[in-house]
Amino acid sequence: MTDQKIIYTHTDEAPLLATYSFLPIVEAYAAKAGVEIETRDISVAARILAQFGLADDALTELGELAKTPAANIVKLPNISASVPQLKAAIAELQAKGFAVPDYPEAPSTPEEEEIRAKFDKVKGSAVNPVLREGNSDRRAPLSVKNYAKSHPHTNKPFTDGSKTNVATMGDHDFKANEKSVTLAQDDTLSIVLETASGASKALLEGLKVLEGEIIDATKMSAANLDAFLANAIARAKAEDVLFSVHLKATMMKVSDPIIFGHVVKAYFKDVFAQYGDDLAAAGLSANDGLGTILPGLDALANGAEIKAAFEKALADGPRLSYVNSDRGITNLHVPSDVIVDASMPAMIRNGGRLWGVDGGEDDTLAVIPDSSYAGVFQAVIEDCKANGPLDPATIGSVSNVGLMAQAAEEYGSHNKTFEIAEAGTVRVLNAAGDVLLEHDVEAGDIWRACQTKDIPVQDWVKLAVNRARASQQPAIFWLDESRAHDAELIKKVNTYLADHDTEGLEIRILSPELACSYSLERMRKGEDTISVTGNVLRDYNTDLFPILELGTSAKMLSVVPLINGGGLFETGAGGSAPKHVEQLVNENYLRWDSLGEFFALVPSFEKYAEQAGVAGAQVLADTLDAATGTFLNEDRSPGRKLGTIDNRGSHFYVALYWAEELAKQTADADLAAAFAPLAKSLRENESKIVDELLAVQGQPADIGGYYYPDAEKTSAVMRPSTTLNEALAAL
Numbered sequence: 134m135t136d137q138k139i140i141y142t143h144t145d146e147a148p149l150l151a152t153y154s155f156l157p158i159v160e161a162y163a164a165k166a167g168v169e170i171e172t173r174d175i176s177v178a179a180r181i182l183a184q185f186g187l188a189d190d191a192l193t194e195l196g197e198l199a200k201t202p203a204a205n206i207v208k209l210p211n212i213s214a215s216v217p218q219l220k221a222a223i224a225e226l227q228a229k230g231f232a233v234p235d236y237p238e239a240p241s242t243p244e245e246e247e248i249r250a251k252f253d254k255v256k257g258s259a260v261n262p263v264l265r266e267g268n269s270d271r272r273a274p275l276s277v278k279n280y281a282k283s284h285p286h287t288n289k290p291f292t293d294g295s296k297t298n299v300a301t302m303g304d305h306d307f308k309a310n311e312k313s314v315t316l317a318q319d320d321t322l323s324i325v326l327e328t329a330s331g332a333s334k335a336l337l338e339g340l341k342v343l344e345g346e347i348i349d350a351t352k353m354s355a356a357n358l359d360a361f362l363a364n365a366i367a368r369a370k371a372e373d374v375l376f377s378v379h380l381k382a383t384m385m386k387v388s389d390p391i392i393f394g395h396v397v398k399a400y401f402k403d404v405f406a407q408y409g410d411d412l413a414a415a416g417l418s419a420n421d422g423l424g425t426i427l428p429g430l431d432a433l434a435n436g437a438e439i440k441a442a443f444e445k446a447l448a449d450g451p452r453l454s455y456v457n458s459d460r461g462i463t464n465l466h467v468p469s470d471v472i473v474d475a476s477m478p479a480m481i482r483n484g485g486r487l488w489g490v491d492g493g494e495d496d497t498l499a500v501i502p503d504s505s506y507a508g509v510f511q512a513v514i515e516d517c518k519a520n521g522p523l524d525p526a527t528i529g530s531v532s533n534v535g536l537m538a539q540a541a542e543e544y545g546s547h548n549k550t551f552e553i554a555e556a557g558t559v560r561v562l563n564a565a566g567d568v569l570l571e572h573d574v575e576a577g578d579i580w581r582a583c584q585t586k587d588i589p590v591q592d593w594v595k596l597a598v599n600r601a602r603a604s605q606q607p608a609i610f611w612l613d614e615s616r617a618h619d620a621e622l623i624k625k626v627n628t629y630l631a632d633h634d635t636e637g638l639e640i641r642i643l644s645p646e647l648a649c650s651y652s653l654e655r656m657r658k659g660e661d662t663i664s665v666t667g668n669v670l671r672d673y674n675t676d677l678f679p680i681l682e683l684g685t686s687a688k689m690l691s692v693v694p695l696i697n698g699g700g701l702f703e704t705g706a707g708g709s710a711p712k713h714v715e716q717l718v719n720e721n722y723l724r725w726d727s728l729g730e731f732f733a734l735v736p737s738f739e740k741y742a743e744q745a746g747v748a749g750a751q752v753l754a755d756t757l758d759a760a761t762g763t764f765l766n767e768d769r770s771p772g773r774k775l776g777t778i779d780n781r782g783s784h785f786y787v788a789l790y791w792a793e794e795l796a797k798q799t800a801d802a803d804l805a806a807a808f809a810p811l812a813k814s815l816r817e818n819e820s821k822i823v824d825e826l827l828a829v830q831g832q833p834a835d836i837g838g839y840y841y842p843d844a845e846k847t848s849a850v851m852r853p854s855t856t857l858n859e860a861l862a863a864l
């Protein structure tokens with residue numbers, strides 16, 4: 134007996150729906166092979182409940198597990214919730230009878246502070262930094278790349294004279310103001326604001342740090358941000374393009390919602406000048422976006438007047454890009470609706486055009502205030518303008534080895550980001566009281582610090598060299614020696630590269646813009662390149678290149694070899710695809726592609742085989758791998774529209790091909806015998822099952838909730854084929 138198990142995560146939105154259909158298949162097959170699978174619920178709803186003792190704290194449990202060699206976790210994408218999403222989830226749980234308190238907007242008592250702190254733990258990117266106790270290895274499997282080459286999607290050309298561009302600050306921002314040190318010894322740091330009036334205020338105390346750790350601090354000037362935004366708004370208006378802001382309000386969960394609020398206030402400058410006090414008094418914050426503010430106006434005596442002012446500003450200002458023009462959802466509605474990693478490549482794939490108020494496409498000024506990484510997108514835009522669209526049938530691949538372990542870089546900024554209340558100086562002090570880093574700040578500036586531990590950097594360099602060796606591809610470190618943090622990192626990279634045999638490998642360090650241009654140049658020649666990046670570019674690149682190469686980041690292999698020996702197997706490189714839930718609820722069609730789940734399960738079974746010594750797990754891995762190949766060849770991924778097979782149909786086909794592979798393999802005769810009848814019945818009933826699955830399409834579907842759907846109802850919706858269900862039950 135072994136205590137080894139595979140933990141399959143219950144998450145949110147489309148991947149959760151897919152789990153209701155796919156996991157019963159996996160569980161049935163795994164059980165036959167003696168592989169133990171358990172689930173843990175890390176959805177935003179479950180994490181809220183856990184904060185108030187109303188559910189098990191599965192995330193903390195898995196976070197601890199991820200630090201052990203036994204970890205074998207299949208991690209599906211989850212919602213990294215913005216405040217409006219958090220409030221909606223709270224309201225849904227309350228309506229379902231759970232004793233969850235309201236979100237305290239402006240906590241004024243110790244009790245409210247405590248409640249707010251609990252919700253803040255659930256907010257934003259709260260799962261991934263906990264589970265990602267290793268660095269990231271994301272790439273398109275060869276089978277997927279070949280499939281994309283033979284079934285290329287369309288990357289649209291930019292029109293002649295396209296006015297699409299990225300606007301970024303370039304000065305007075307996080308990149309420009311960054312300062313960085315590498316610590317000579319273990320220490321305990323504090324962050325202190327000394328105000329202009331001489332008062333000293335501890336922003337954070339007792340921050341334990343290790344020898345060799347890189348600490349950086351930086352600020353974005355609020356005044357300069359506002360001036361930049363005023364310019365960008367005027368530029369979009371003058372150039373008559375769509376205005377669109379692209380942030381990462383989830384991963385940079387403290388800084389970016391504040392920046393989003395600045396954008397809302399800049400765009401609706403006159404409205405906030407006139408009615409700012411009314412809005413503030415009503416608890417309506419620009420940081421939450423129009424989606425919260427506009428409905429909130431109904432409760433105000435002068436709400437209609439304020440609404441009219443918003444409408445006038447929309448009519449007078451530059452045209453906004455829309456998330457959903459049918460429903461009137463603008464770029465400025467919800468801070469987490471337009472997330473830079475997925476939204477920028479979607480725009481580039483579309484010839485640099487986004488959608489306006491009437492659903493029509495237009496050139497766009499894509500506003501990415503901080504300049505640390507914005508240049509990468511501008512580099513791709515310029516390349517596409519100069520050389521035409523990238524052709525998925527011929528282009529090479531850009532994979533990624535990303536630094537993210539132990540809350541590296543921006544992942545660790547959450548408790549070290551502050552909107553400065555009063556002008557003064559922010560200092561990072563060590564235990565001896567020496568000043569390590571300092572910035573003069575004005576009220577409203579956004580100051581933040583990040584940490585990058587040494588062991589993760591060593592592991593990252595090793596992973597990069599190993600990938601370069603295994604793939605025989607150049608590995609390019611996307612690091613900018615003129616940026617303070619990167620300069621510290623470059624010293625480490627050079628030190629640790631010397632620990633490895635790099636003979637015959639092309640390994641270079643280039644600034645993100647140059648690395649991007651170099652990779653694109655190779656890509657156009659059909660050559661593959663590994664991007665070795667910090668955490669944020671890990672995130673950006675693994676949507677950017679897959680979306681251009683494969684049409685989606687869903688089909689990626691995303692492995693996190695955990696530093697202490699375990700495995701975290703992520704499913705694709707994308708997120709939880711909220712639009713897909715809308716479609717399922719409206720017309721009982723789920724276009725979610727589970728290829729990422731199939732890819733993640735193969736190395737998970739392999740790890741199980743190795744660690745638990747269960748040979749059947751290896752058979753499951755080999756046969757699922759082969760079945761996935763057939764699945765791709767037979768083109769069984771869900772379509773986008775009604776009348777074709779959806780996510781559930783794709784699961785049926787994987788079940789069929791997997792059962793057939795299991796039935797015909799010779800490594801384990803018992804398993805072959807066990808699966809032969811299932812393979813036969815699934816094959817014989819193919820058209821019956823497909824008909825049963827297609828029959829439900831076209832009607833609304835009731836899953837009894839959004840953040841906390843009803844398990845029975847969702848299972849019924851996601852498993853509508855009695856023939857398939859009975860065949861699985863008979864296994």
Ligand SMILES: NC(=O)C1=CN([C@@H]2O[C@H](COP(=O)(O)OP(=O)(O)OC[C@H]3O[C@@H](n4cnc5c(N)ncnc54)[C@H](OP(=O)(O)O)[C@@H]3O)[C@@H](O)[C@H]2O)C=CC1
Nearest residue numbers: 210211212213383472475687707708709710712724725726
């Ligand atoms: N690992 C994680 O936990 C991650 C979580 N997230 C979270 O996911 C949520 C949504 O983020 P968003 O920026 O919209 O990005 P998503 O990647 O979730 O969605 C963007 C678009 O990509 C396409 N897509 C993504 N995955 C699939 C799939 N498996 N099958 C088919 N199409 C897919 C869909 O396009 P179309 O509509 O055209 O079909 C979708 O609308 C946020 O809460 C975010 O924080 C985001 C990234 C990673």
Ligand SMILES: O=C(O)CCC(=O)C(=O)O
Nearest residue numbers: 213258261383384672706
């Ligand atoms: O952690 C998050 O908020 C999202 C992460 C993400 O987009 C990714 O890992 O690609």
Ligand SMILES: [Mg+2]
Nearest residue numbers: 474672676706
């Ligand atoms: Mg991402």
